[in-house]
Amino acid sequence: MSDDILISADRLTVGYPLGGSILRKSVLKAVNEVSVHIERGSFFGLVGESGSGKTTLGRALLKAAPITGGSATYRDDEVQYDLATLDGAALKDYRKRAQLIFQDPYAALSPRMTVRDIIAEPLEVMGLTASRQETDERVREIAARCRLNLEHLRRFPHAFSGGQRQRISIARALVSGPKFVVADESVAALDVSIQADVLNLLKELQSELGLTFMFISHDLSVVAHTCDHVAVMYLGRLVETAPTRKLFAMPRHPYTRALFSAIPSLDPDDRGTAQKLEGEIPSPLNQPPGCKFHTRCPNAIDRCKSEEPQLKDPGDGHEVACHRWRELLEAVPA
Incomplete structure (x- = not known):
């Protein structure tokens, strides 16, 4: 694995x-033979419909969901862990290196704990500080980075807005000093203006603390603004992955193009050309043979129904799992 x-x-x-x-x-099989490589200091985006396996993949990389096949490896400057077999003291150590920011800031915080206690809890559970004074210093430091005032630490979650609660959740996730953070729909429950504020905060924290993010989202406009690299997931598999600019400039998979065509335009005169996907995403218990997307793809041929395409890189760093992507790309108007 590259350094x-x-x-x-x-x-x-x-x-x-x-x-x-x-x-x-x-x-x-909620996640089925997925291969990803997340660079240090990157903002890696993961998109797809509900039920595609995005959250399960994130949980598996946090060692919060069982890895039943394949392998996953974490490596920083100090340690290297095989996540499939991680347990005991090594798992406890990994918990401080990999953290999760939850989607719902209202359900993620205990209403019976003060903000100080909420943020301090990981430090106390993991035994990362030697005294209450050291814990309080660390709590105040990370709270300030997350734009929380000292007076906020004495209050309870019900006294805060959704954006403030999410900043509390972010502070709790970062207080242990992680290097890898999974943000699972972490702005989906917020107003648009507050979304921008939280996203800018995450980008600032990434730069200041050298964090690596996996950002799971349905909102493609948010992904375009935030992420360096994007992977598209469908029915437990990756169908396309590329640097963000390259993916948004010329998506290759029919599923990705359908997702992008549904992005609303700010131009009131733009009627758009959204591609409607017929039918529902198939059940993971009864997956179709061949390409998993062929039951909803308008470009499917007999080969798609019998032979599953593999995620391949033609040499430009833009991986796609589609038998016909080249000819379909040539048919797209310039």
Whole structure:
């Protein structure tokens, strides 16, 4: 693995066994043979419809969901961990290096704890500070970085707006000094103006603290503004991944183009040409053969229905899993 890669997954699979007969037990594969490589200091975006496996992939890289196949590796300047087999003291150490920012700032904070206690809890649980004074100093430091006043530390969560609560959640996630942070729809529940404020805060913290983010989102405009590299996920698999500018300039997979065509325009005279996807995303328990997207793809041919395309890089750093992407790209009007 390159020294620039902080966290890497190779054909990572997350499966959940379900009920069935003794001879035939079914397995729900929420993530199916996904390979990703996240560079240090990057803002890696992950997009896709609900149910595509984005959150499960993020949880697996945090060692919060079972890795049932493939491998995942974390490596910084101090340690290297195989996430599939991580446990015991090594897992406890990894917890301070990899943290999660939750989606809902209203449900993520205990209403019975003060802001100070909420932010301090990871330090106390992990035993990262030797005294209350040291804990308070660290809490005040990270609170200031997250634009929280000292007087806020004495209050309870109900006294704050959604944006302020999310800044509290961010402070709690960063107080242990992590290097890798998964932000799971962390601005989806906020007003648009507050979203911009929180996103700018995350970018500032990334630069100041040298953080590496996996940013999970449905909002493609937010991803375009924030992320350096974007991966598109469908039914537990990656279908396309590329640097953000390259992906938004010329998406190659039909699914990605359908997602991008649905981005609303600020021009009131622009009627748009949104591509409607027929049907629902298939069940992970009953996945179609061949390309998983062929049941909804207007460009599917017989080969798509029988042979599953692999995610490949043609040599320009823009990976795509589609049999017909070249000819479809040539057909796009200039």
